[in-house]
Amino acid sequence: MAQLDVETSVNKYPIHILENIRHQFNQYVSKDYSAIFIVTDERVANLYLEDVKESLASHPKVFHTVIPAGEQSKSIEAYYQLQTQAIEYGLDRQSLIIALGGGVVGDLAGFVAATFMRGIDYIQAPTTILAHDSSVGGKVAINHALGKNLIGNFYPPVAVIYDIQTLQSLPAKEIRSGYAEIVKEALIADKELFEDVMQEKLNQVTNASLRDHIFRGIKIKTHFVQEDEKEKGIRAFLNFGHTLGHALESEYGYGTLTHGEAVAIGMLFAMDVSNAVFSNCLPVETLRKWLNLNSYPLVLDEINSEKLLSRMKSDKKVSNNHVQMVLLKEIGNPVLVELNDEDIQKHLENFINKMMKN
Template identity: 55%
Template sequence: METISVQTSTNHYQVSIGRQLRFKVNQFVNKTYSSIFIITDSNVEELYLHDIISTLQSEHTVHYTVVPAGENSKSIRVYFDIITEAIQTGLDRQGLIIALGGGMIGDLAGFVASTFMRGIDYIQMPTTVLAHDSSVGGKVAVNHPEGKNLIGNFYPPQAVIYDVETLHTIPLRELRSGYAEIVKHSLIHSPSFWDEMQTVDVTKPLSDQELMKHLVKGISVKADIVEKDEKESHIRQYLNFGHTLGHALEAELGYGEITHGEAVAIGMLFAFRVSDYVYNTSLPYESLLEWIKKNQFPTTLPPLQITKLINRMKKDKKTKNQTVQMVLLKSLGSPTVAVVDDRDLAYLLEKFIRELVKK
């Protein structure tokens, strides 16, 4: 088992990564709780919910709720329904919430925990590679039709329990989606470990050892940044590399039409182009594009209006005074945040989408 310690201004917790940890959950529950309320989705329920309940029931009173799988469940309506169900089960301020699932469940359950009776403890139990990013750092949220994660909070978990065996049951689309975030970490970290990540082919079976190695690298980057900037006032914004366009694509196409990682992969390509334009860099655009294609990411987009995309980008949380700010790279491992003029953005975006279609 690998353990990463995360120390922030508001909490200290451990990220534990290993095999069969779902059968050892009691070892990570370090307080006495009045009851435990598990939040999961319809896909994970069939696979792992019983393992968790059977492990916990020997020592705890356990209730659970299951939401439909997919990004559409990360909504105010579903959030309100969960709060109602939690109240009806008798969950109180001495209770614990467990988020069992991917990034959607982690964000949703974390937001429930942060607001239920003004905040109760929760534990993240991620079951996807993508959730290696979202389960660490305490950013919790639900979506608004106008933009992704616009309703949220900073609320760190009590622990993150990562059973790598659960990663063998996720479909290829979700696996590659998660690896887009690990690649993001490889590009913003100094020194960059992009050379190592560009050899990864998720279309071929990955061993537990490989998964753990990559997850530890990605989480270590996230943890280091979060410790220095928990509330995203400065360098934590670097973790949004590729997300300005990525989030805009998710919202414009409709949540669930494209996975988060698929959108971020396209967003990183675009951020490379903007970085080259603003800083006259020479980033490995073709190598990243080759990796994206090798791992069977979609690179074609339906017809999109540039003006609508830019308006979506202006709803990004980094936006100030209705001006788009993007995370760019001066070189691999050297991220920065820069203002991008609307006219430049429109020109670069139109050119980028046209080039992408030709590829």
């Protein structure tokens, strides 16, 4: 079994990475909780909910709820409904929430845990590649119509229980989405990992390679989280590709592009801007060819730079009404750069023109 530990200001929690660990869930629930509330979505429920419930059969009060799959569930309405169910089920401050699913479930259920009775324990049980990133670090949130993850908190789980076997059921779109975050982690911290991933064709990736890439990605995420828990400094580097990525998700409508597909486009943009700002030669075309090879949607149509700039300026990473972007001086050397509206507009127009010709 692979295990990493994350030190935070309020706790230390383990990340367990193992095949079929969902069948031994009871071994990793360390406290005698008054009740356990499993939150999952309709796709994951059909595959893995009963396995987790059976593993927790010795606990007298285990409840569950199933939310619609997709980014649309990270809404104030879904959040309020889960709070209502938690109250109706009799959860109290000694209860536990389990987020069984991908990033949407983890963000939503984690935010419910962070705010129910001013905060109760929760466990992240990711079932997607993408969630290897979102389940670590304690960032929990829901979306607003004007921007992604604008309503949220920093609230670490008590454990991350990652069953790698669940990844075998992922559709191609979710594999693409998850690997975009691994590429992000590689670009900001590990050139060798980037080069390794660029050799992979995602519809042929082996379980051994997948486990290795996920473990290395989580290790990178853990480093940045431990160094900067509340995103006051270097943790912001984990937002590489997200400035435009979040804007695209919001502009096209949540769920049109997966989070990772939007971030993939955002990384291309960030690398283009990096090359322009620092006069360097980042491997933009290497990444673009790999994304094309693996069927990422890269053509930007029916969109304009003014709308995107407006979306980017509503992002929580804006400072003094200026867009802050994570750029790369080189692979493994990220920096945070503040850009004015005129420069961003020019970069966006050039980039959109390139992508429309893609």
